[in-house]
Amino acid sequence: AGLEAAGTDNVLLVTDSYKVTHHRQYPPNTSIVCSYFESRGGKFPSTVFFGLQYILKRWLVGQVVTKEKIQEAKELYALHFGQDVFNEEGWNYILEHHNGYLPLRIKAVPEGTVVPTRNVLFTVENTDPKCFWLTNYFETVLVQAWYPMTVATNSRYQKEIIAQYLSETADSLAGLPFKLHDFGFRGCSSVESSGIGGVAHLVNFVGTDTISALTTARKYYGCNVAGFSIPAAEHSTITTWGEEGEKEAFRNMLRQFPTGLVACVSDSYNIWHACEEVWGEQLKDEVVARGDQGTLVIRPDSGEPAEIVVKVLDILGRKFGTTLNSKGFKMLPPYLRMIQGDGISYESLAGILESMKKHGWSTDLLAFGSGGALLQRMDRDTQKCAFKCSYAVINGKEVNVFKDPITDRGKTSKKGRLTLENQDGNFVTVQEGKGDPAKDEMKVVFENGKLLKDFSFEEVRRNAEIDLVKKENSS
Numbered sequence: 001a002g003l004e005a006a007g008t009d010n011v012l013l014v015t016d017s018y019k020v021t022h023h024r025q026y027p028p029n030t031s032i033v034c035s036y037f038e039s040r041g042g043k044f045p046s047t048v049f050f051g052l053q054y055i056l057k058r059w060l061v062g063q064v065v066t067k068e069k070i071q072e073a074k075e076l077y078a079l080h081f082g083q084d085v086f087n088e089e090g091w092n093y094i095l096e097h098h099n100g101y102l103p104l105r106i107k108a109v110p111e112g113t114v115v116p117t118r119n120v121l122f123t124v125e126n127t128d129p130k131c132f133w134l135t136n137y138f139e140t141v142l143v144q145a146w147y148p149m150t151v152a153t154n155s156r157y158q159k160e161i162i163a164q165y166l167s168e169t170a171d172s173l174a175g176l177p178f179k180l181h182d183f184g185f186r187g188c189s190s191v192e193s194s195g196i197g198g199v200a201h202l203v204n205f206v207g208t209d210t211i212s213a214l215t216t217a218r219k220y221y222g223c224n225v226a227g228f229s230i231p232a233a234e235h236s237t238i239t240t241w242g243e244e245g246e247k248e249a250f251r252n253m254l255r256q257f258p259t260g261l262v263a264c265v266s267d268s269y270n271i272w273h274a275c276e277e278v279w280g281e282q283l284k285d286e287v288v289a290r291g292d293q294g295t296l297v298i299r300p301d302s303g304e305p306a307e308i309v310v311k312v313l314d315i316l317g318r319k320f321g322t323t324l325n326s327k328g329f330k331m332l333p334p335y336l337r338m339i340q341g342d343g344i345s346y347e348s349l350a351g352i353l354e355s356m357k358k359h360g361w362s363t364d365l366l367a368f369g370s371g372g373a374l375l376q377r378m379d380r381d382t383q384k385c386a387f388k389c390s391y392a393v394i395n396g397k398e399v400n401v402f403k404d405p406i407t408d409r410g411k412t413s414k415k416g417r418l419t420l421e422n423q424d425g426n427f428v429t430v431q432e433g434k435g436d437p438a439k440d441e442m443k444v445v446f447e448n449g450k451l452l453k454d455f456s457f458e459e460v461r462r463n464a465e466i467d468l469v470k471k472e473n474s475s
């Protein structure tokens with residue numbers, strides 16, 4: 001079940017060492033600690049909230065506290081600290097009084113919701129006054145939501161760019177879901193993170209080669225098949241035919257996959273020769289014969305993307321002919337398309353599409369593949385994701401808790417009980433308990449070990465949809 005992924009399935013060990021000592025550090029008679037998670041800003045002005053459900057199901061839901069796990073933690077921490085700091089009594093209390101379920105309440109904005117930064121996204125509080133120390137114990141694993149959130153956000157901002165160019169240069173946006181293909185599996189830090197990041201990308205698109213994303217979507221979002229791919233060559237399946245055999249290798253691709261899409265990497269030796277003489281002459285008849293039953297997707301994989309894409313399109317246009325679409329941009333016949341899977345990122349996308357547009361080519365003709373930039377080139381600071389305590393009850397008295405470092409005002413935290421409210425279509429975080437719980441956009445998703453809301457992937461995708469109307473009208 002992949003439980004050994006983190007080297008443990010003992011949630012008592014899924015935390016930072018210092019937290020093991022925190023039960024002794026709160027004021028005497030603390031009964032409630034309430035904390036919240038936010039993106040304080042960063043690269044993108046809004047974030048797609050996504051991935052908390054994975055963490056809850058993977059680590060916190062169910063009877064996660066057992067006698068054996070308490071014993072294992074007690075032994076390991078005695079060795080790790082060289083002294084007895086472990087809260088054995090506190091964990092035994094959870095085992096005995098809560099039957100191993102975690103006495104916490106987590107409220108969150110629905111998965112897939114796009115929220116401007118500096119707003120509360122989820123809150124955590126203890127439901128048993130004896131377990132005030134538990135709220136922040138799980139900050140560590142809950143804050144890992146930064147990763148799926150940041151992948152989903154970065155992916156969605158690329159979808160907006162592609163949608164914009166499609167609305168300007170294509171007959172429709174129908175092809176949008178397939179326009180950014182996940183090439184990132186191998187560039188991820190682990191199989192587990194590739195599944196998490198891969199499914200985060202699929203909130204916005206349906207093209208992926210990251211198979212771990214399919215299994216993660218099945219297991220954690222109830223989605224039977226969250227993404228799709230097509231038969232495609234890699235350099236080894238071309239270069240093993242030898243440089244003289246490249247034509248045979250290409251012909252073999254056409255014959256092995258006579259209908260549907262087939263992608264063929266064509267830069268092994270000389271992409272200009274491959275497009276001009278091989279695809280454009282020696283194999284031209286077999287390419288044309290595919291008609292609208294089988295599309296050849298030509299894939300460069302080197303060179304300056306904006307220049308390569310346009311040069312390849314110009315060659316293919318000369319060899320196979322072009323037509324103009326309803327927006328007045330050039331199209332190739334239906335049996336020819338391109339995918340650019342090298343050097344693709346949020347930063348490079350617009351330059352490539354702008355270059356195509358300037359040369360009169362429709363965005364309809366090109367899909368993108370993205371790897372490291374899609375799933376790995378980000379960290380918790382990209383969207384400044386943080387978890388802070390905002391409220392406590394001590395000696396029965398409510399206290400608004402905050403930090404406000406004179407050395408960084410950007411790190412000032414929110415105070416008191418928080419609600420996320422929709423005021424005239426805009427999200428607003430209301431602090432200090434001044435909000436109206438009935439208007440809170442955050443809903444209880446976890447309570448006392450039970451998952452109270454299980455989002456389907458359709459729901460998540462619906463929540464995250466980009467505003468296409470705006471795109472259509474801006475063409």
Ligand SMILES: O=C1OCCC/C1=C\Nc1ccccc1
Pocket residue numbers: 181182183184185209229230231232263299339341369
């Ligand atoms: O190059 C790659 O690097 C690693 C990930 C997969 C991959 C290519 N796949 C592909 C899929 C559909 C159309 C074209 C290529």
